[in-house]
Amino acid sequence: MHVRGTVAGEVETKTVSTSYGESDLAEVPLRIAAVGDEAARTGATTRDAGSITDGGTSSDAEGGTIADADGSDGGTSAGAHLADGHEPTTVTLWNKWTESADYLEPGMELLVTDAAEDEYQGETRYKTTGDSYVVVEPSFLVNVTSIRNWVECPRLYYLNKLSGVPLNYPVVKGTLVHEVFGDLLRGRDLAESIDARVDERGLELGLLGETADAVAEDVRENATAIEGWLEQGRLTEEDSWRSEQLLISETFGIRGRADAVRRGAPVELKTGKNLKKEPRFKDKVQAACYALLLEEHGGDVDTGTLLYTKNSTLKRNEETGDLTPAKEFSMGEGLLKFVVRQRNELAAMEVAGDIPTGYEGSAKCEYCFEQDTCMVVSGRLDQESKAGQIGQALPDEELEYFERFYRAIEEERREVHREYAKLWEQSAQERADDDRALIDLEFLEKRELEGGRWELRARRTSGANSKIREGDFVLASDGHPVRGNSELAIIERLDDEIVLTADEPVEVTRLDVYPSELTTDRLLVAMHDFLLKGDERRKDVLFGRADPEFETVEETFIDNNDAQNEAVRMAVGAEDFALIHGPPGTGKTYTIARAIRAMVERGERVLLSAFTNRAVDNALEALLDQIGDVIEEDGVASPTQRNGDGEAVDVVRVGSESGVRDDMEPYRLERSGNPEDRVAKLQNAQVVAATTATCGSRVMKEQAFDVALVDEAAQLTEPGTHAAANLAERFVLVGDHEQLPPVVRAENDLTESLFERLVDLYPEAGVMLDRQYRMNQRIQVFASNEFYDGQLRPAEPEVAARTLDDLEGVSRDTLPPELRDPVSFVDVEGDGGRYTDGEEAARIADLIETYEAAGLERSDIGVIAPFRAQVSEISKHVPDDVAVDTVDRFQGSSQEVIIVSFTATGTLEGPIFEDYRRINVALTRPKRALVLVGDSRALASDPVYKRMLEWARA
Numbered sequence: 001m002h003v004r005g006t007v008a009g010e011v012e013t014k015t016v017s018t019s020y021g022e023s024d025l026a027e028v029p030l031r032i033a034a035v036g037d038e039a040a041r042t043g044a045t046t047r048d049a050g051s052i053t054d055g056g057t058s059s060d061a062e063g064g065t066i067a068d069a070d071g072s073d074g075g076t077s078a079g080a081h082l083a084d085g086h087e088p089t090t091v092t093l094w095n096k097w098t099e100s101a102d103y104l105e106p107g108m109e110l111l112v113t114d115a116a117e118d119e120y121q122g123e124t125r126y127k128t129t130g131d132s133y134v135v136v137e138p139s140f141l142v143n144v145t146s147i148r149n150w151v152e153c154p155r156l157y158y159l160n161k162l163s164g165v166p167l168n169y170p171v172v173k174g175t176l177v178h179e180v181f182g183d184l185l186r187g188r189d190l191a192e193s194i195d196a197r198v199d200e201r202g203l204e205l206g207l208l209g210e211t212a213d214a215v216a217e218d219v220r221e222n223a224t225a226i227e228g229w230l231e232q233g234r235l236t237e238e239d240s241w242r243s244e245q246l247l248i249s250e251t252f253g254i255r256g257r258a259d260a261v262r263r264g265a266p267v268e269l270k271t272g273k274n275l276k277k278e279p280r281f282k283d284k285v286q287a288a289c290y291a292l293l294l295e296e297h298g299g300d301v302d303t304g305t306l307l308y309t310k311n312s313t314l315k316r317n318e319e320t321g322d323l324t325p326a327k328e329f330s331m332g333e334g335l336l337k338f339v340v341r342q343r344n345e346l347a348a349m350e351v352a353g354d355i356p357t358g359y360e361g362s363a364k365c366e367y368c369f370e371q372d373t374c375m376v377v378s379g380r381l382d383q384e385s386k387a388g389q390i391g392q393a394l395p396d397e398e399l400e401y402f403e404r405f406y407r408a409i410e411e412e413r414r415e416v417h418r419e420y421a422k423l424w425e426q427s428a429q430e431r432a433d434d435d436r437a438l439i440d441l442e443f444l445e446k447r448e449l450e451g452g453r454w455e456l457r458a459r460r461t462s463g464a465n466s467k468i469r470e471g472d473f474v475l476a477s478d479g480h481p482v483r484g485n486s487e488l489a490i491i492e493r494l495d496d497e498i499v500l501t502a503d504e505p506v507e508v509t510r511l512d513v514y515p516s517e518l519t520t521d522r523l524l525v526a527m528h529d530f531l532l533k534g535d536e537r538r539k540d541v542l543f544g545r546a547d548p549e550f551e552t553v554e555e556t557f558i559d560n561n562d563a564q565n566e567a568v569r570m571a572v573g574a575e576d577f578a579l580i581h582g583p584p585g586t587g588k589t590y591t592i593a594r595a596i597r598a599m600v601e602r603g604e605r606v607l608l609s610a611f612t613n614r615a616v617d618n619a620l621e622a623l624l625d626q627i628g629d630v631i632e633e634d635g636v637a638s639p640t641q642r643n644g645d646g647e648a649v650d651v652v653r654v655g656s657e658s659g660v661r662d663d664m665e666p667y668r669l670e671r672s673g674n675p676e677d678r679v680a681k682l683q684n685a686q687v688v689a690a691t692t693a694t695c696g697s698r699v700m701k702e703q704a705f706d707v708a709l710v711d712e713a714a715q716l717t718e719p720g721t722h723a724a725a726n727l728a729e730r731f732v733l734v735g736d737h738e739q740l741p742p743v744v745r746a747e748n749d750l751t752e753s754l755f756e757r758l759v760d761l762y763p764e765a766g767v768m769l770d771r772q773y774r775m776n777q778r779i780q781v782f783a784s785n786e787f788y789d790g791q792l793r794p795a796e797p798e799v800a801a802r803t804l805d806d807l808e809g810v811s812r813d814t815l816p817p818e819l820r821d822p823v824s825f826v827d828v829e830g831d832g833g834r835y836t837d838g839e840e841a842a843r844i845a846d847l848i849e850t851y852e853a854a855g856l857e858r859s860d861i862g863v864i865a866p867f868r869a870q871v872s873e874i875s876k877h878v879p880d881d882v883a884v885d886t887v888d889r890f891q892g893s894s895q896e897v898i899i900v901s902f903t904a905t906g907t908l909e910g911p912i913f914e915d916y917r918r919i920n921v922a923l924t925r926p927k928r929a930l931v932l933v934g935d936s937r938a939l940a941s942d943p944v945y946k947r948m949l950e951w952a953r954a
């Protein structure tokens with residue numbers, strides 16, 4: 001039986017005499033959540049429902065706090081019985097498992113598999129048996145590569161986490177050899193695979209100064225080992241193979257992608273050499289992790305194979321030792337348990353937020369390749385380390401900053417891990433209700449593509465919403481993302497029919513959002529680069545030790561808007577940074593474009609960045625308008641533009657095909673092709689446009705700019721902003737901290753943007769664009785007074801006076817009197833639902849009919865609701881061509897008419913109403929008419945909403 005629960009007090013460890021001699025034991029007081037074969041193993045019932053719901057942070061990018069706020073604890077699976085959960089039960093961990101007990105802290109989660117029950121003084125207790133595994137924090141899914149690094153040295157694991165994977169040739173070659181291996185397993189021709197894979201990596205190889213031919217030759221030499229091994233005749237037709245299989249263990253808290261699985265056993269590929277008979281220990285550890293993963297998926301693994309591809313490139317007369325590339329070893333239980341104990345140590349340290357010193361392991365620093373880095377990082381960050389420290393520690397405020405943000409980013413990482421756990425803790429329906437899965441799909445067909453990948457098609461059987469979007473990586477499964485057959489797939493098309501591409505032909509009936517740690521990984525690296533590699537002057541300014549400086553610029557860039565002109569002057573003249581505060585509709589995209597044009601004309605290389613692809617493309621489009629004629633090559637727009645002086649300006653958009661808007665595709669940097677051409681394209685570009693997330697990629701991190709201009713800066717975390725700013729000598733942040741804050745899951749220091757902090761610290765370094773080109777005068781009054789000190793005003797009389805009458809075929813006279821004013825309030829008592837309100841939805845459907853009858857196009861109307869559940873409810877009542885969405889999805893856009901559904905009866909509850917920035921976004925989307933629909937009693941219970949009500953009813 002398996003026992004799972006929460007550590008309820010101090011763990012007592014002792015040594016006792018047994019019939020086998022002296023033995024160690026640890027007594028763990030455990031508040032038991034589940035005992036049983038299934039539920040306890042998988043954590044279907046957990047200690048604390050709150051810990052696996054994300055509590056509905058108001059900053060959820062996908063806007064919907066409903067799904068998060070009403071998440072469920074997943075229920076109790078059949079076959080489990082629940083202890084009452086109040087009195088802790090003693091669980092005894094014997095012998096080596098006491099090592100794992102050393103890391104336990106009250107509040108941590110513990111799982112003991114194959115435990116035995118016994119009675120002691122009338123009390124039921126549990127203890128480990130010879131078959132048991134003890135897993136600390138099983139919901140924290142540790143990556144196999146992390147365990148491998150940890151075993152090498154825990155401090156090395158930490159250093160890797162801080163600095164990220166660099167762009168270097170061994171890393172890229174390793175990836176190429178792995179890709180070719182996968183292709184060979186899928187039956188692709190070797191030569192074709194090498195050519196195609198090397199071509200795909202053209203840009204990276206170009207940045208490394210490599211040529212395609214030399215790399216292809218190098219990969220070919222390594223691939224010989226793979227081919228030779230495959231041709232050894234040891235495989236038969238019946239041998240089952242699987243390449244790059246994503247495996248998740250809900251028992252051991254491990255995840256990873258096995259290079260290959262042959263006859264149910266893991267095969268790992270290493271591009272290095274190994275002249276010993278046995279595989280390297282750290283490589284065995286990696287294979288053992290996959291063995292654990294495979295066993296959980298029903299396998300019985302007794303061997304592991306390591307394939308050292310470099311061995312086949314060595315000459316027997318030059319090297320001594322065992323040159324055989326493939327080395328098999330038997331998978332003993334001792335190794336598997338060792339691996340779990342190592343994983344436990346790592347998970348406990350991560351969950352406690354501790355930093356490894358290196359003393360946890362036995363690696364010898366004098367043999368470590370990273371010794372210098374280790375000593376420098378330890379010295380600069382004043383951290384204890386086995387390697388010792390060199391260099392001067394950072395000033396106290398920087399050390400404090402590092403600790404604060406390290407903690408915050410790691411908290412964010414733990415939130416991502418909670419998302420992983422939901423893959424198995426929640427039922428399919430609960431995941432669908434949370435918009436995290438599309439379920440009950442009808443599988444249509446699979447088709448093999450060139451190169452061995454597969455195209456999969458499925459059809460939706462319901463119109464359910466989800467967070468899944470085209471271009472996303474998802475877990476495609478035949479029923480369950482963890483227990484079933486599942487594969488990482490890319491969504492190529494998402495409408496009623498869904499088209500995916502994947503490495504394996506999964507008969508897909510369900511898609512799950514696949515949580516990613518990539519963002520948190522990159523935040524950490526960006527912070528590390530800022531503090532440890534960053535420019536000292538920049539740190540002086542950002543830490544308040546020196547004031548930002550500006551060169552005086554007299555030129556007039558925009559002659560009909562003083563604030564915009566001043567913003568461009570500041571952006572151009574900033575020696576350190578400048579801030580452009582752009583309330584809704586104030587023309588910040590135009591201002592950005594004008595500023596970049598001015599910089600380009602001064603010969604500067606500019607990075608144009610933003611939080612979302614949409615904002616990057618909008619700014620790029622505006623810039624292209626600014627910098628003049630598009631030069632055509634063979635009738636097609638080329639990425640080369642002319643600036644005001646008639647000189648050519650190369651513009652490049654870095655991003656994925658699915659992320660970049662179709663009309664910006666001609667500017668998108670193709671990564672595949674001749675390395676020299678690819679790199680020239682990027683290096684010669686005077687303007688490079690990419691999201692801030694992409695700025696943290698290996699390719700972009702190699703680039704250097706004179707200036708980085710970052711839009712949507714108020715939606716970025718501080719380290720997220722550094723990811724772009726680190727690449728440039730100076731930076732300009734553009735945003736509005738009175739609108740949506742950074743998108744994070746945890747509530748901590750990440751919720752304040754660098755933009756907002758700098759606006760407070762150096763108000764004189766910024767300018768607010770104060771004239772808006774969007775809203776009728778009456779509509780903008782509330783937002784102006786409430787959020788912008790009354791400074792926001794219509795840019796022109798035409799804007800101030802705009803009404804629905806201006807639209808062709810529309811007459812306000814045909815509307816009922818209560819809807820003729822640009823702002824109206826419709827009082828609906830509501831049906832009392834917490835996250836949905838059918839009465840409001842029905843009333844909104846009537847309003848839309850009324851507007852249609854007055855001549856409005858449906859596409860001119862937008863409906864904003866606070867919760868995704870209410871978005872779904874309203875969508876059921878209104879025609880498809882009316883845009884209905886959450887505030888988050890509407891930020892950055894506008895409509896002729898906006899209807900806001902408040903979905904609150906009696907009182908206002910929840911973070912969504914507490915954060916007034918959301919209401920600012922909602923109320924500033926319309927141009928000509930705004931209708932507020934809600935319960936006046938509920939709204940009047942809060943002073944800000946009360947003022948809003950008074951304004952709407954005036």
Ligand code: SF4
Pocket residue numbers: 153154155156159357358359363364365366368369370371372374375385386387
């Ligand atoms: S130098 Fe020593 S402590 Fe640092 S990573 Fe290497 S082995 Fe670990």
